[in-house]
Amino acid sequence: MSESETDSNQASSDSIESARRKVAEQRGKIDDLDRQLVELLQERRVLVSEIAALKRAGSLPIRDDARERAMHALHAQWAEELELPPTVIEGLFRMVLWSSRNYQAQLRTAVPAGVASRRVAIIGGEGSMGRQFARAFESLGNEVLRADLDTSLRPAEAVADAQVVLFAVPIAQTERIIAELAPLARPDALLTDITSVKAGPVAAMREHGEATVIGTHPLFGPAVNSMQGQRIVLTPAWDADADAREGDPHGWLPWLETSLRAMGLELVRSTPAGHDRAMAIVQVLTHYSTEVLGRSLQRLGVSLEETLRFTSPIYYIDMLMAARHFAQRSELYASIQTQNPNTEQVTAVFREVAEELAGIISAKDGDAFSEVFDEVREFFGEFSPRALDESRYLIDRLVERR
Template sequence: MSSESSPRPLPLLRAMIDALDRELLQIMARRMSLVAEVAAYKRAHGLHIRDVTREREVLADRARHAEALGLPPGEIESIFRLLLRASRDQQAALRAEVAPDVAPLTVAIVGGSGGMGRVMARVFGDLGHRVLVVDLNTELRAEEAASLADVTIVSVPIDATDAVIRAVGPHVREDALLADVTSIKEAPVSAMLASTRGSVVGTHPMFGPSVHTLQGQRVVLCRARGDAWAEWLTQAFVARGLVVTETTPAAHDRAMSVVQVLTHFQTQVLGLTLARLGTPLPETLRFTSPAYLLELYVAARHFAQSPGLYGPIEMRNPRSADVTAAFEQAAAELSEIVTSGDQARFGAMFEEVRAFFGGFTAEALEQSSFLIDRIVERTETA
């Protein structure tokens, strides 16, 4: 074989790839500098950070170019989705969606040293507001902070929420706002309305404090008193990239009985069953499928957190008993079908549930396949 056809040495090839990767990073840095200019333009012209139409155009264009270059369009689309998310984060950090003439306010975060309290402090601090952090370890007392603040946000454990609201509520000025970030809404909103003459808004961030980005994360908002403050709070959340869903406290708690109570309950049943079956976890991992691994990640993540967080979410929702009873009934029915070997009833059950999901199944197949692919990638390199 001639020397011309011989492959170049592996160390050389790797060095060349490293150099190209550094060039890619330089290009990304130049891209982010342009994003900073975009943020300034949007702020000056009152434009929203997220432009979904533009994002779709970018993704479609990059996928077409990737395919023309012989690159996998799906993988390239995933890379550009991450770039677009980073761009939105950059624009939010640069306050792209905050009008230049918006006056900074004083925002007190009661429970500001906790996980969600720190998130709220970052949200309003990034928007240029003066943030007062109040917690058990601060000299500043909650009542004092509430009397000084334009906005007081209660971010404490559910079990303490009502008592803290009733303590700080009377100190909130009539022209100010009292809000909370609790996972249930009917009881806290009622307590806020009863304890203050100021405006009242109930909120529930549908994410935990460990999220890598606020972009696209959902927060539920319940207007209770004072539309002007509700609009202000909505604009603040949107300016930081959050998606706001408005509802009533009763509708929120009804939805959370499914979104949180049912989800957490079935995860806990899975975890408790695994712990008591007697089969060591490492043994099952030797034979794991991607779907099983995904379920394990969700369960292990759940139990790695505080029971003091999840217990009150499930125990204080007014519809928890109905949801857990429905779960037990469904589990008993399915157990009977499986142990009896009745394939006809098993198929009928499948059809009933498939009909409930309807067209959502197509999205579920696509998105879960994407997640499974990412999990396989990461476990292969672990």
């Protein structure tokens, strides 16, 4: 190596080392700023706790949608003034607001002072959803009795001793367990359940017990980080047009609605039959589609890792949802698919449409494909702009995390 080459290499090495030192210095300044951000978040948390106390005293809800919309608009204005990416600022503050709502829930902000505590029996209380609702009811000041197959407290004893009985058992066994235990409930009690189908369990509770009956279906699973903002369907056993005093002589519906809202849940009212029709789409059809996708990938013998080398964001999201689906208990999904009274109707349409599209694609008929595509686009209508906006947000967050 010549002397000039040696000098050049040394200069290059010195330049790299100098750059590293300067980068380290700047990173130190960034760390200092990040520390200040965390300290400001702690100051914000103190203010949130003070606001939570005021909200509880005034019976105000945790979430104020109008306030949050105004905040997002203000944040977007700040981002524009400072020439910062608005989507990044929006994502940052959405996480801050989510954390704020969750913290307020932990402080029992939404628990009304005047709501009486009850003795709540959770049948299936050692299951994942049973434990989740046991914790939620306990957090509201209720006495919770957990009864399961292996607990010292027997289910029959818990039902007889409780003011509220919640069945949190596998779907396939729900009606049998209700038939066995509902007759033991006090006539002035509340019978409820968290099953993914509603017509059968609600009818069973009405048939076998004398207590008030209100079915529920949490539209989330035990893996969620928080109940805040999650939805739950309520299906009272009495006709919506009938006098509620006949179906609910002891006023259980207001108590249950207040309790669920205090847990941070958003309530959806329906009938048992209306719920099952909706779930045939929301659960049965979507699960069926996911199961067909997963089974097709397995049958094709593809290497998932190899396909992920070529992944688009949408394919990656599809794979996340499919793998999440199959990572859970097959018994749960089997029951959802087989116990819904509308399953055959929706799965038959799925098969018909798959055959229709297969025929069009096989014939290489671009005009027919476009015709079908346009008809479906028209069906989605005004939901499409929202879908583009929200899916873009999801994709951006996912790409940032990978």
